[in-house]
Amino acid sequence: MIKVKLFAYFRNGRGKEVDVEYVENQTILDIATLLGIEKDLLAITLINGRQSSLDTVVEDGKNLYLFPPVGGG
Amino acid sequence: MMNTYKGNVLRINLTTRSVTQEPLNMKWAKEYIGGRGLGTKMLMEEIDPQVDPLSEDNKIIIINGPLSGAKVSTGCRYMVVTKSPLNNMIASSNSGGIWGARLKYAGYDAIIVEGKASNPVYIDIDESGVKIVDADELWGLETSDVVEKLKIEGKSSVLNIGTAGENLSLMAAVMNDTDRAAARSGVGAVLGSKHLKAIRVSVSEEKCIIGDNPAFKERSVEAAKTIKANPVSGEGLPSYGTAVLVNIVNSVGGLPTNNWQTSHFENAESISGEEMSEKHLVKKHFCHNCTIGCGRVVKMDDKVVGGPEYETIWGFGSDAGIDNFESIIKANYYCNEVGLDTISASATIAAAMELYEKGFITDEDCDGVALKFGNNEAIIEWIKRMGNPTTDLARLMAQGSYRLCEHYGVPELSMTAKKLEMPAYDARAIQGIGLNYATSNRGGCHVRGYTIAVELLGDVDRTTIEGKAKLVMAFQDLTAVIDSLGLCLFTSFALGAQDYAEIFSSATGLEITADDIMTTGERIYNLERLFNQRAGMVSEDDNLPPRLLNEPVNNEANDNTVSRLDIMLPQYYEARGWVDGFPTQDTLKRLGII
Numbered sequence: 284m285i286k287v288k289l290f291a292y293f294r295n296g297r298g299k300e301v302d303v304e305y306v307e308n309q310t311i312l313d314i315a316t317l318l319g320i321e322k323d324l325l326a327i328t329l330i331n332g333r334q335s336s337l338d339t340v341v342e343d344g345k346n347l348y349l350f351p352p353v354g355g356g
Numbered sequence: 357m358m359n360t361y362k363g364n365v366l367r368i369n370l371t372t373r374s375v376t377q378e379p380l381n382m383k384w385a386k387e388y389i390g391g392r393g394l395g396t397k398m399l400m401e402e403i404d405p406q407v408d409p410l411s412e413d414n415k416i417i418i419i420n421g422p423l424s425g426a427k428v429s430t431g432c433r434y435m436v437v438t439k440s441p442l443n444n445m446i447a448s449s450n451s452g453g454i455w456g457a458r459l460k461y462a463g464y465d466a467i468i469v470e471g472k473a474s475n476p477v478y479i480d481i482d483e484s485g486v487k488i489v490d491a492d493e494l495w496g497l498e499t500s501d502v503v504e505k506l507k508i509e510g511k512s513s514v515l516n517i518g519t520a521g522e523n524l525s526l527m528a529a530v531m532n533d534t535d536r537a538a539a540r541s542g543v544g545a546v547l548g549s550k551h552l553k554a555i556r557v558s559v560s561e562e563k564c565i566i567g568d569n570p571a572f573k574e575r576s577v578e579a580a581k582t583i584k585a586n587p588v589s590g591e592g593l594p595s596y597g598t599a600v601l602v603n604i605v606n607s608v609g610g611l612p613t614n615n616w617q618t619s620h621f622e623n624a625e626s627i628s629g630e631e632m633s634e635k636h637l638v639k640k641h642f643c644h645n646c647t648i649g650c651g652r653v654v655k656m657d658d659k660v661v662g663g664p665e666y667e668t669i670w671g672f673g674s675d676a677g678i679d680n681f682e683s684i685i686k687a688n689y690y691c692n693e694v695g696l697d698t699i700s701a702s703a704t705i706a707a708a709m710e711l712y713e714k715g716f717i718t719d720e721d722c723d724g725v726a727l728k729f730g731n732n733e734a735i736i737e738w739i740k741r742m743g744n745p746t747t748d749l750a751r752l753m754a755q756g757s758y759r760l761c762e763h764y765g766v767p768e769l770s771m772t773a774k775k776l777e778m779p780a781y782d783a784r785a786i787q788g789i790g791l792n793y794a795t796s797n798r799g800g801c802h803v804r805g806y807t808i809a810v811e812l813l814g815d816v817d818r819t820t821i822e823g824k825a826k827l828v829m830a831f832q833d834l835t836a837v838i839d840s841l842g843l844c845l846f847t848s849f850a851l852g853a854q855d856y857a858e859i860f861s862s863a864t865g866l867e868i869t870a871d872d873i874m875t876t877g878e879r880i881y882n883l884e885r886l887f888n889q890r891a892g893m894v895s896e897d898d899n900l901p902p903r904l905l906n907e908p909v910n911n912e913a914n915d916n917t918v919s920r921l922d923i924m925l926p927q928y929y930e931a932r933g934w935v936d937g938f939p940t941q942d943t944l945k946r947l948g949i950i
Contacts, residue, residue: 290603291596291630299625326587327813332608332913334817346912348607352587354813354849355598355629355650355666356806 285314287347293320305343312337315349326352358568360426360863361385362465366486368479370550371412371471375486380465386866387948390465391421392448393840393880395437396887399446402468405890409441410524410549412472418459418515418555419467421842422864425460425645427564428576429583430844432457432644440541441549442526442700442756443775445888446797447541450839452643453532454562455513461559469552478506478516478554491553495522498693498743499531502554507533512558518695520743521548525754527700527742527777531692535662536643539697541776541798542756564645572862579851579859580647586850588813593650593846594640598666599629601780602673604812609913610785612778613674614729615706616771616901619782619909621674627681632663636681648846656685664688664698667802670780671702676709677729687735694743700756703777705738707757707770708749716764721749768902774799774893783900783919784909786811788824790919792832794898795928797884803845805831821920825927833877840880879947882932882939886949895937898925 287301303314311328315337327350328335341347367376381398388394395417407413416438423431434456440447459467462481469479473488476495480487494502502516513533521528521544528544529537547553566573584590592600605611606624613621625631632652638660641651652663664672664684672678672687691698705727711717712727719726725737741750752760757777761770771778776799783790788807796804805828810816816827837856838845853870861867868876888897900921908916929935933943944950 288607291592291600294630324587327604329607329913332911334608334815350604351592352813353592353596353600353604353629354588354809354846355593355601356802356808356845 285341285343285345285347287314287318287349290348290350291353293349293351308340310338310340311335311347314341314347320349324351326350359865360422360565360567361390362460362463364464366464366467368467368469368486368488369471370469370473370477370488370552373488375488385422387876388880388883389421389837389840389860389876391419391424391433391435391840391842392437392450392836393876395419395435395448395466396446396880396883398466398468399437399439400883400887403439405439405887406892407439409439409444409546412550414439414546416469416546416550417466418469420456420460420465421840422860424842425457425565426863427566427573428645428843428859428863429580429647430643430645430847431842432646433842433844434459435839436530436538436543438543438546439891440543440798441524441545442542443799444891445774445799445893446884447543448798448839449530449538449540449543451530451532451536451538452646452844453513453536454644455515455532455557456842457562457644458513458557458559460565461562462557467555469550472549473551476551476553478556479552480556482558483560494553499695500534500693503534506554506556508558511560512556514554514556516554517544517547518693518743520695520754521545523745523754524548525696525742526756526759527697527704527754529695529697531695535692537692537697540699540801544695567863569862569865575859575862579847579855582855583647583847583850588849589648589846593648596629596633597650597652597663599632599652599664599669601666602628602669603630605781607913608785608812608818609909609911610782610812611670611674612771612780612782614677615675615710615769616782616903617710618911619785619914620911623679624674626679627669627673627684631681636663636685643844646844648844650846654685656689661685661689662692667779668698668702671699671706672735675702675706676735678732678735680732683732683735687739690736690739690743694739696739696743699779700777701739701742702735703771704742704753704757704760705735707761708738708753710769711761711764711766716766717749723747771901771903772800773900774897776800781808782909783904784917785914786818787821787920787924788816788818788828790900790904790921791824791828791924791928794900794921794925795828795832797881797888803835805835806845807831809849819917821924824924825931828928829931830874832881833874836877836880837873875947879949882943882947883949885939886944889938898937
């Protein structure tokens, strides 16, 4: 199982957290697509808090964090 | 040609109660632009950097940039430049709102305040002239009362200090109307030391300055479109404000918690931007001329008040072990009321909480309100006490966390750089920001070189030290220019050096290239450093608290990491052309400083 944590407007209609079944060779982009999130909106993608690119394979048991473009300071 | 400078500087001597006007030095304006850069140049020429910052020999330069009040997105910002009483170094604190623009509409680029009034006064500026007015009846009032007494609705803005500035708190802010602030470095105490309670600026109409070059209007419209089209400045910031960072920074294990004892807060969700939007937000707030609108207006019991920024949420939230959003909204409100910098005030309370936890501060010292991590009541009550201190501990805390911890013999518990409280990004999880804190000319500050824009919100690896020296330098130099133009740093999510060069050139007629922009930023940064050197800074001052260098963070996102300042700092000095923390003669000559 992969725990997907969603933030800002990614939560609309999806909630804060979604469990996605682990599938071999499934990338961050595959999971985002499964959740109906457009590739262009994926600004920050972390696996267990580590910066990871969209083509990174997500291993079983990991936490995936997805953020749209946001900023501050 | 007509340009977006007014060309006028007011000189107000509070000792002699004289007001004179003089021309803006355009040679310096060309070299240092305005705002932070030109203000530093003027201060350098006006005072001996070794003066006692709370004596009448210190001066306050309140200065616009050429784009403050000009018709361009975010063109409203001004700087308060003086010698800091907190760390005896350069202070230049920035504020938005509308006060600076109104000063420009009244006809002035800058005000130099010198001397010291014998009794409390305020300065009253409008298009017909300038008066120094007795203000005994305002002394002792909090911000909203001062504004209510002085404000003429729709015409005037009131820069003021609360009680913290009157009491010479080294964390005192200069408030801008009720809830915007030029907050850092204790600038409010310098006004307090001069018995200057407020400066009211009134104008009959708000007519943005456009100059007479049609290219400026075109360039300005184009910039607004670029800002709107950018996903951060056009969508992220307007929708969630700065508070959306809470969950992001916590997700990478970089949210300092319990006075930086850890860097991950279990209950971050309850103090997040998402939580604020869902439960507390009333509406967005736009500063004058802004097309972004990152400000928040929120509910507080039966009031509608200015909402807390990310830094404030962190400080009164995770850093104090607090997960109650209502308490953070109140803490922000009371800081504004007494006129305290929310970053320094919250970080000082967090340091006091660690001192209490470790037994240095006793229950007796706390006088009924325990300085215990997670105590909602403590943050509110101790803000009020620091703003109007009547006990020994409150008086000590009003001097900031460094002096507090030093008093108990444990200065290492003060999470400061150059005695200024560091903000909400842990340097053990994000390497570049730590180098920026250590080398910032005013001390622990994120907005001197906001590398978070790429280390967290972009694609630069936050954990590596490779390339960070040059990255920090570039951010610091470009920021110095944006602060000098009178624009908001948030424009830099969408605009780059080339854009700023074109906007500045078309607004002022002073031709400048993108390369010149970066060199100008470097010149400003080096001038600030030279001021600090002459004021007595030593190379050891470029440092971080030992906790960040020796006590690793270990969580889901970080494996026993510390700041690698030891490696980055020499690389940074080399990139800057500095030896042991200070510019060489060659560097100063290359930049035209000497």
